[in-house]
Amino acid sequence: METLKERKQMDPAFTWDLSSLFKDDQDWEAQLPLLDEKIKAAASFRGRLNNAENIRQYFEAETDLELLLSDIYEYAFLRKCEDTAAQDALKMYASAMSRYVQAMTATAFAQPEMLALPEEQLQKITDDPLLADYRYTMVKLLREKPHTLTADQEQLLASFGEVFSAPKDIANTLQEADLRFDPAQDENGELHEVADSSYILLQSSRDRVLRKNAFDSFYKGYGGHINTFASTYAGEVKYYTAQARVRHYDSSRAMALAGEYIPDSVYDNLVSAVRAHMPSMYRYVRLRRRILGVDELHYYDLYAPLAQGDSRRYTYEQAQQMVLDAVAPLGKEYGGTVRKAFRERWIDVYPNKGKSVGAFSSGTYNSNPFIMTNFTGTLDSVSTIAHEMGHSMHTWLSRKAQPPQYADYTLFVAEVASTVNENLMIEQLLAKAETPQEKLACLNQYLEGFKGTVYRQTMFAEFEQKAHAAAEQGGALTPDTLNEIYLQLIRDYFGPDLVIDDQVRYEWAHIPHFYRPFYVYKYATSYSAAVALSEAILNAQKTGDQTAVRRYLEFLSMGGSMDPLDELKHAGVDFTTPQPVNAALDKFERVVAEAEKTYEECLKTQ
Secondary structure: OOOOOOHHHOOHHHOOOHHHOOOOHHHHHHOHHHHHHHHHHHHOOOOOOOOHHHHHHHHHHHHHHHHHHHHHHHHHHHHHHHOOOOHHHHHHHHHHHHHHHHHHHHHOOHHHHHHOOOHHHHHHHHHOHHHHHHHHHHHHHHHOHHHOOOHHHHHHHHHOHHHHOHHHHHHHHHHHHHOOOOOEEOOOOOEEOOOOOOHHHHHOOOOHHHHHHHHHHHHHHHHOOHHHHHHHHHHHHHHHHHHHHHOOOOOHHHHHHHOOOOOHHHHHHHHHHHHHOHHHHHHHHHHHHHHHOOOOEEHHHOOOOOOHHHHOOOOHHHHHHHHHHHOHHHOHHHHHHHHHHHHOOOEEOOOOOOOOOOOEEEOOOOOOOEEEOOOOOOHHHHHHHHHHHHHHHHHHHHHHHOOHHHOOOOHHHOOHHHHHHHHHHHHHHHHHOOOHHHHHHHHHHHHHHHHHHHHHHHHHHHHHHHHHHHHHOOOOOOHHHHHHHHHHHHHHHHOOOEEOOHHHHHHHHHOHHHHOOOOOHHHHHHHHHHHHHHHHHHHHHHHOOOHHHHHHHHHHOOOOOOOHHHHHHHHOOOOOOOHHHHHHHHHHHHHHHHHHHHHHHHHHHO
16 A cells, blocks of 8 residues: 655655745745735835825735735745644744734725825826826726725724634645545555545546545545534635625625626536537537446546556656757747756655645745646646746746736636646647557546636536525535536536436535635636647747747736736737637537547547
């Protein structure tokens, strides 16, 4: 039975180097008094934000505070992610969170104080040349006027920050530190450890006995704590819906979309388009059942590899080269920075005991980006590195091109760069495939990207919409209510050829993004944008016209300096229409057809 190593046993060559933030924990600790001073400096502007000069000085003080605060929080967060049960890291994270809340509370006066000014005066201040560097900041501020409370009310809400984050923190702790699963037995009687970090790997096994036993173990664990998960999620939904009411939004979804100036039609168009293309997913489910050769396709069969090529394992060194090859169409400078990321240890590579599950890219304005993965050597693991490197390159280019106040891109565009990288990798592997089996393995990866990112994330988006709507209508979010909503969506999205195992009703409790309300739909819209952009980039290689590549790299450098829909329009994708989603789903149907054809070729070579 395989066991994960302790963090201290990991080879440092494959762990991230946090020295671009702080030299060590002691250096981090030494900066806390300076952070306290910066909090006081920003708070000293209270009552003085009534002219352009003072407002500019406040923005500069706030930026200065945020730069150090983000470094301090980021370091503690990354240390906690290394081992979620490590007490020293947990204490650092708690201290960072406490100061984060202090900073938010101390500066909560600013927005309502500025918005309390007469509109004519505020517009005059916005147009003052002294605020030229912060004009877009002021424009966004004016948009918030109808939804901003008084200074005292904003400060009160900010002071409850730690309390309001409790549902998410409790769910994360239960999931990452306390939840335990029975080992799963394979067809040879050998035992395998089941954990959040290894579950998808087990579900990707060719051993159906192992897949079923891992599935049963995993959801037995979640089912045994479903009352707690339902309580934490209900708490999150109630907080968010209550905040929407207090801020005079029509709904919690409206509040979430307004934060990035996304019209309701974008969300609704996504759901409508995906539901209209359900037959394509049902077709893929039927193909999956046929290739696997099973009488009944179960939920634990959805990640099983469809071709022998899927069973190959790659070293981390091979994965690095595959990523570099995939991003070559984006130019030498882009590729050079990716090499720098590998060389300078931006990445924490392998799973260890207590390490956070999944993968992410993070970082601050002053540091290089950081990537956390749980690399297992599968093609999916390689793709994950390409994905997270896309995030990191977006972050790197934005922070090189933009001042601190505009360096952070919005969540709506956050998944575009990551998915472009994934698609470039798959297209490259398809082009290099020498046998039908290799080609089918690549097509499987492509289809899984569509399934997991467009269909599945839209299904999650519907779950959120239904859960929040139920709470807004006074309904109770009991375990039975949440389980039934989720189970019906599984039926809708995967169709009649999938046997719906009863345990899958608990899967919603496993999705951490639900504690970031109305975020998941952006994966689907971003993937749709990435399909268009990656095809344009590859077409540029054939034609020699680098316009699409140039516009894409310009998009990556825009940070948050424009509204996200305008940034995507610059890159060549217009989400004011349903066309990008429909075009992506049409591509999915073509890939399904190509997979069907390739499978027939595989049969002929057997």
